[in-house]
Amino acid sequence: MKNQVAFVYSQSFLRYKFGEDHPFNPKRLQITWDLMQKLGLLDASYLVEPRPASLDELLRVHHPDFVHAVQKASQLPPDTDPPVIGFGLGTEDTPIFPNMHEASSLIVGGTILAAELVMSGQVEHALNLAGGLHHARHKEASGFCVYNDIGAAIAYIRERYNARVLYLDTDAHHGDGVQWLFYDDPDVLTISFHETGKYLYPGTGDVEERGDGRGYGYSLNIPLEPFTEDDSWIAALESVLPHVFHKFKPDVVISQNGCDAHQYDPLTHLSATTRLYREIPKMVHQLAHEVCEGRWIAVGGGGYDIWRVVPRAWTMLWAELSGQPLPDELPQSWLDRWQPEAPVALPTTFVDPPDLFPPIPRRAEIEEKNRITVRRALLGTPFLL
Amino acid sequence: MLVEQAMTRDVICVSPDTSIEEALAITTANRIRHLPVVCNEQLVGIISDRDLRNAMPSCLVQEQTAALKDTPVSSIMKSDVITAHPLDFVEDAANFLYQKRIGCLPVVSCGKLVGIITERDILHTLVEMMGVSSPTSRVEVQVPDRPGMLAEIADLLRARKINVASVMVFPGPTEGQKTIVFRLKTMDPRRFVYDVQNAGYQVVQPPVIG
Ligand SMILES: [Zn+2]
Ligand SMILES: [Zn+2]
Numbered sequence: 205m206k207n208q209v210a211f212v213y214s215q216s217f218l219r220y221k222f223g224e225d226h227p228f229n230p231k232r233l234q235i236t237w238d239l240m241q242k243l244g245l246l247d248a249s250y251l252v253e254p255r256p257a258s259l260d261e262l263l264r265v266h267h268p269d270f271v272h273a274v275q276k277a278s279q280l281p282p283d284t285d286p287p288v289i290g291f292g293l294g295t296e297d298t299p300i301f302p303n304m305h306e307a308s309s310l311i312v313g314g315t316i317l318a319a320e321l322v323m324s325g326q327v328e329h330a331l332n333l334a335g336g337l338h339h340a341r342h343k344e345a346s347g348f349c350v351y352n353d354i355g356a357a358i359a360y361i362r363e364r365y366n367a368r369v370l371y372l373d374t375d376a377h378h379g380d381g382v383q384w385l386f387y388d389d390p391d392v393l394t395i396s397f398h399e400t401g402k403y404l405y406p407g408t409g410d411v412e413e414r415g416d417g418r419g420y421g422y423s424l425n426i427p428l429e430p431f432t433e434d435d436s437w438i439a440a441l442e443s444v445l446p447h448v449f450h451k452f453k454p455d456v457v458i459s460q461n462g463c464d465a466h467q468y469d470p471l472t473h474l475s476a477t478t479r480l481y482r483e484i485p486k487m488v489h490q491l492a493h494e495v496c497e498g499r500w501i502a503v504g505g506g507g508y509d510i511w512r513v514v515p516r517a518w519t520m521l522w523a524e525l526s527g528q529p530l531p532d533e534l535p536q537s538w539l540d541r542w543q544p545e546a547p548v549a550l551p552t553t554f555v556d557p558p559d560l561f562p563p564i565p566r567r568a569e570i571e572e573k574n575r576i577t578v579r580r581a582l583l584g585t586p587f588l589l
Numbered sequence: 590m591l592v593e594q595a596m597t598r599d600v601i602c603v604s605p606d607t608s609i610e611e612a613l614a615i616t617t618a619n620r621i622r623h624l625p626v627v628c629n630e631q632l633v634g635i636i637s638d639r640d641l642r643n644a645m646p647s648c649l650v651q652e653q654t655a656a657l658k659d660t661p662v663s664s665i666m667k668s669d670v671i672t673a674h675p676l677d678f679v680e681d682a683a684n685f686l687y688q689k690r691i692g693c694l695p696v697v698s699c700g701k702l703v704g705i706i707t708e709r710d711i712l713h714t715l716v717e718m719m720g721v722s723s724p725t726s727r728v729e730v731q732v733p734d735r736p737g738m739l740a741e742i743a744d745l746l747r748a749r750k751i752n753v754a755s756v757m758v759f760p761g762p763t764e765g766q767k768t769i770v771f772r773l774k775t776m777d778p779r780r781f782v783y784d785v786q787n788a789g790y791q792v793v794q795p796p797v798i799g
Contacts, residue, residue, distance in 0.1 A: 227777050296750050297775050339724065339776070346724050347776040377776065380724060403795045405776040406724030430795035471777055473795050 209526045210321050210330040211250045212314045213237065217334035219307040220350075222299050227471065228348040232510035233333060235542060239515045242538045245528050252321065254314030254332070256306065257356060261316060264359035265352055265385055267343040271305075274350060278305040292345035308350040311335055315353035316360050318501050322456065323365050328498040329489075329525045333518055336460045336505030338379040339406065346381065347405060354458060354503060355385040358392055361456060370454035370496075371395065372445070374484050375462025375505040376472040378409030378425070382460075388419035393452050397440060399465070399474050400427035411581045421586040424448065426577060429570045430473035433563075434480050436571045437465070441487060443578050449491045451588050456496050459488045462505025463517035467561050471508050475564055477556035481517035485524035500525070511546040516554050530554055592682050593675035595714040596696050596704035602627040605634070605663035612662050613641045623693045625702055626666050632695055632702045634666035641665075672697040673706055683711045718755060725754045725772035729793035730785055734760075734767045742769060745784040751775050768793070 218230040240246045262271050273291045277300040294300050301307075311334045318330035338354055339347030358369050371386075371394045373379030379396040386392035401407035415423040426440055449457075463481050465474035485502070492500035502525055507514040516534070523530045532553055543550050564570065582588055602625045603612050612624055616638045626634035644665050645657070673682045673694040682694055686708060696704035716722060732738040739758065746753060752774040759768045773781065782792050 292774075295752060295774065297777065341724075401727075403727060405726040405778075407727060407772070408722075408724065470779065 208327045209250060210252045210318065210327045211246060211522065211526075212252050212254050212318050212330060212332040213334075214254050214310065214314070216307070216310055217254075217314070219303065220311055220334065221307075222301060222348070226299070226348075227508045229510055230334075232507060232514040233504075235510065236333065236515040236518045238541065239519050239534070239538050240522060242535045242541075243519065243530070245519070245522060245526065250526065252317065252330075254310055254317055254334075256309040257312035257316055257351070257353075261356055261360065262309065262312065262351060264363070265342065265355040266340075270343045270345075274308065274345070275305045278303050291343060292341075293350075295345075297348055298345040298350060304350060308337075311337065312351045312353040312356045315357040315501070315503055318503070319357040319361050319456075319458075322499050322501050323361055323367065329492070329500040329502065331502045331522060331525055333504040333522075335503035336375070336462060337381075338373055338375060338460055338462075338505060339377070339381045341381050341384060347377065348506075349381065352381050352385065354382050354460060357458065357501065358382070358386065362389075362391065365455070367455035368453070369393070370449065370452055370457045371460070372457060372488065373397070373460040373462070373505075374441075374465070375460055376465040376469065376474050377404060377462065377506060378406055378427070379460060380406045380408050383409075383413070383423050383425075386419070387415055387423060388417040390415075390418050390422050392419075393422045393424065393448070393454065395424040395426075395444070395448065397426045397428060397437070397444075399430060399432070399472050403430060404472055411577060411584070414584060421584075424581055424585060426574075426581050428474065428577070429573050431475045431564045431566070432465075432570055432574060433475045433567065434477055434483075436567075436574045437474075437476055437480050438483050439571075440574055440578050441484065443575075444582065445487055445491060447582070447588065449495045454496055456499040456501065457488060457492050458501045458503070459485070460503055460505045461485070461518065461521050462507055463513055464506035464508055466507075466509060466513040466517070468509040468512050469507070471506070475561065477558075477560060478513065478516050478520070479555050479558075482520045482524075482555060485521045489524055511542070511548055512551055516551065520554055590679045590714060590718070591675065592673050592677045592679055592694075592696055592706055593704070595679050595682075595710050596673075596675070596706040597710060598704050600625060600695075600702060600705045602702065603636075603662055604628060605666070606661045608658050609641060609644050609660050609662055609665065610657040612636060613638070613645075613657075616641065623705065623707065624662075625670075625695045625705065626662055627702055630701045632670060632672065632697055634663065634668040635670045635693075635695060636662050636666040637692065640667070670695060674698060675703060679706075679711060679714055682706055683715075686711065719757065719772065723754050723772075723774070726775055726778045728771045728773060728778050728782060728785075730769045730771070731761055731791040731793065732767050732769060734765050738767065739769060741788070742771075742785065742790070745781060745788065746771070746773070749781050749784065751778075751781055 315335035337349035340349035340352035
């Protein structure tokens with residue numbers, strides 16, 4: 205039964221939707237799903253239907269008042285101008301929508317299920333692409349995230365298995381919500397690589413945010429310069445991850461796989477290509493086997509170029525996680541299916557050609573700054589010494 | 590914001606007859622740099638860790654250290670203390686610290702010491718005021734230095750229903766310009782940025798390309 209992997213998915217994930225004009229478009233899941241189908245990567249034996257998270261599971265990480273507010277907002281008739289509900293709801297980022305509690309709970313349940321399958325040993329690795337809502341806070345919806353599925357899954361693992369968790373976040377935005385939930389817990393190591401908060405939401409994730417109390421040293425932040433490219437990104441990951449995995453010795457790794465650091469992404473200022481999204485899962489996969497007996501839970505995350513970036517990045521993630529080979533080229537049938545709908549020309553290869561973008565003018569300075577950041581982050585982390 | 594909202598209330602103090610050695614131990618143990626000297630709840634002086642260390646003999650001369658046990662802080666404290674009132678504005682207190690080149694102000698009300706405000710407290714207040722501690726996007730706009738500009742930009746925010754965590758207005762990089770820095774409660778400031786540019790103003794972007 206080992207070597208088995210799970211893909212947690214339901215068409216109902218597409219109900220987590222804030223409206224047609226909102227950048228967080230669940231269509232990205234549908235396009236990605238279709239790409240995997242056309243490549244024959246989604247054998248029925250991999251597929252697992254999610255279940256909604258229970259109220260108790262939500263309350264492990266969220267304040268009851270907040271959960272009640274989401275439940276109440278869920279029942280408001282569509283198109284009502286929401287009264288001021290507070291809790292970050294009814295805002296430009298997280299507008300309310302009918303049944304948002306149900307849609308959000310299903311995503312949380314999906315990530316907890318992925319954790320359950322891995323921790324109980326039924327599978328080695330599991331993926332929930334609808335998950336990765338890393339900005340949601342204890343008592344506040346934030347940055348397109350209502351409930352924090354990652355936090356709920358970590359809390360589940362802590363309570364049920366008392367296991368040590370390494371959470372790795374490579375979304376372009378700081379993984380603030382998860383960090384704050386476990387800021388004082390020395391058994392949950394959160395690592396976030398992200399674009400510095402100087403210009404980007406949520407503004408946090410400085411090197412000096414290292415955790416609190418007994419958890420001091422167990423929050424690690426690598427804020428990268430705007431316009432950071434693949435090589436500098438990969439160098440930063442390689443200087444941090446092997447060292448940290450071997451020192452912390454987690455029982456399980458949870459990776460958040462936001463792919464909004466790509467140069468095409470409209471919300472951020474990083475300059476990665478899809479090469480990065482082939483390398484990250486490869487690194488995590490290897491370390492999960494070296495250190496965590498293979499236990500690896502992966503979730504999705506941000507990614508706002510839904511046509512050119514998300515489908516390729518997440519298909520490469522699933523191929524790595526499930527150990528299935530990928531061709532270099534995207535299937536013609538998929539291009540034929542989606543090109544008419546796409547407002548941009550769809551790429552034809554998984555890995556972007558190296559000359560896709562002109563080199564960034566201040567590359568050497570950016571690389572140097574990132575190396576200094578990595579050094580500062582590692583030097584100030586007591587358990588690494 | 591008032592000093593009483595930013596000050597530290599649990600002040601660690603000493604009395605005039607506390608020895609220099611003991612005072613130094615208190616600053617080290619509590620990782621503080623200033624000790625108000627209090628007699629019958631009245632502030633009579635202040636002493637900094639620097640004053641204390643200046644009073645220390647050279648570490649090369651062993652026999653003098655005994656004197657530290659017997660010398661009271663009253664012999665080296667500053668008794669002409671600049672203080673703040675709980676109802677002062679924080680920015681005035683900050684200005685005072687800067688102008689007088691001092692690190693803290695004891696806060697005195699009705700003749701009693703009620704708190705202390707340090708550079709660190711003020712920095713923390715500033716950080717809060719700048720909206721850095723809540724999740725926000727930072728957008729910097731250049732506008733001409735004339736009345737009504739803030740309202741004009743604020744109208745654009747209202748139209749997009751974007752909530753503001755904080756606003757700061759600075760003199761701009763060139764004469765006749767102002768810089769307005771918004772911390773916005775949104776992960777996607779693109780439409781606001783577009784609106785601002787459409788209205789003919791410049792948005793400052795990450796300074797790398799070029
Ligand atoms: Zn494996
Ligand atoms: Zn993101």
